[in-house]
Amino acid sequence: MLTPPWLEPMLKTKFFTHCAEHREMPRNECNMFCADCFEHSSAFCIYCRTQKHSDHRVIQIRRSSYHEVVRVKEVEHLIDIKGVHTYVINSADVFFLNERPQPRGVGAAAGKAAASPFFCEVCSRSLLNDFRFCSIGCKLARIKSNGDTTFVLQERDGSSESSRVEGENTGKLTDDFGECRDGSSAPNDTKSASLRMRTRRRKGIPHRSPLSS
Template sequence: MMMRRVAASLVPPWLEPLLTTSFFAACPSHSDAARSECNMYCLDCSSSTSGAFCFYCRSDRHSGHRVIQIRRSSYHDVVRVAEIQKVLDITGVQTYVINSARVLFLNERPQPRAGAKAAASPHTCEICARSLLDPFRFCSIGSGGDN
């Protein structure tokens, strides 16, 4: 993943750990329970080794903390705009509507194959040159969050 060109003091301390966290594994503490996939992330505990956790771990260990839920779209991690815009400047990052919710991709996605038919777009990500649907500057939070 290419790193954003951002002054370190402007980047929240939880952002880089969030972007490198693996989500959607079964929770080792609650593997027998429903809703036990690790799709939550605590912005207040991110400097520790907490990483991703499940719905039940949130209740147990993160009560009162700023927690965001990570979702999946086409095998890629996304976060709802309504959750992340409270804590991160997402100006210039391409948003998408998926299942009636406006979302952002956490990280860059692979470019479409060269042989695939894709509509030419005058808008591209400043970091990875991915085609964008609208006049945004970045394709994901990993490319331009807190730009």
Template sequence: MEQIPEVKEKMCALAPAWLQTMLETKFFAPCEDHLNIPRNECNMFCADCSENSSAFCIYCRGKNHENHHVIQIRRSSYHEVVRVSEVEELIDIKGVHTYVINSAKVFFLNERPQPKGIGAAAGKAAASPFFCEVCSRSLLYDFRFCSIGCKLTRIKSNGDAMFVLGEHERNRVEGENAGRLTNVSKGGDGSSAPKEARLPLPSLRPRHRNRKGIPRRAPFF
């Protein structure tokens, strides 16, 4: 059913048009244009292209999406995730549960199946006081949604959340990114002290020990 213009205009004010397309896209299929090349899975999505944009591989990115906002989709436990750093300048993910995987903060794209039955996992989930407002999935911390898909569903139902970055959030993200660039230019740790004044890191190489000499017998008396 096609949305009426007033509802569609309100949705665009709360969430970007490409977000729904990304959530409905099937990823990790082999790229038809690069079937004979390794690492040809379609795990990229372009936020700058039209709403009809589809998944593409890393080789298509360099050819058709140079200087675009490209988002790489990754997998965790067979479910699609996205790194926060790749979308924090595009959408406001406030209220979405985030996790740290491989030292990077990520979030899930869509709702995941929940464990059924009574057992240790179900008992642990029941002990948590936090739940997703849309699918009632148990959460580890005080967040409103388990995925950005659930947040978008909530926006469609009553509009009490939004993905569009406000001026304050946009300034915060730009300031954090500028701080990261400053840290990198200063050596990665944010310190402005000269390199000569920094203490050297302890070596992780094992100490070399001299081999024992040739054993000699004691003389007989």
């Protein structure tokens, strides 16, 4: 099986509605999904998790720019997300659940998109790094149409870990939202040169203007 049975139902679930069972409680948004009992439940809130899913594999859904995202660390033990573009938001690696509307028209956004050589293989959305998909929804669509990739976790060891993520660079970039990091650092010689420029003294000795008699 290339896809876990709970993944597609999660992508179709509507999140961030108010929980009917905990209507009077604060923070009762339904932003969680259970990978163990997805056939009998939909999105649920934090109180439902405590009461019904305390020992289950629960995934918390978050939002960025009105679109659902999931933190990589919450699902990396459940599915392989290689090829899916990741972003850094609030110091956490995340990815989008579903395809987002494409930027249209002319202007800075369209020009920026046209300048990128990387595109999602399914929806053709412009990417800022050489990944294959803009979301796990697009990766799922590719699996259903071509079957040339998978969500199944492979056996990992020290020798294969470096090649686990296909098309992934060390830098994780974002396009129109959130915090942007590229994970890079300046070489030591560049830093040293910059430091020398900041600490260099002015040439010559300043002279006082002669006093008029």
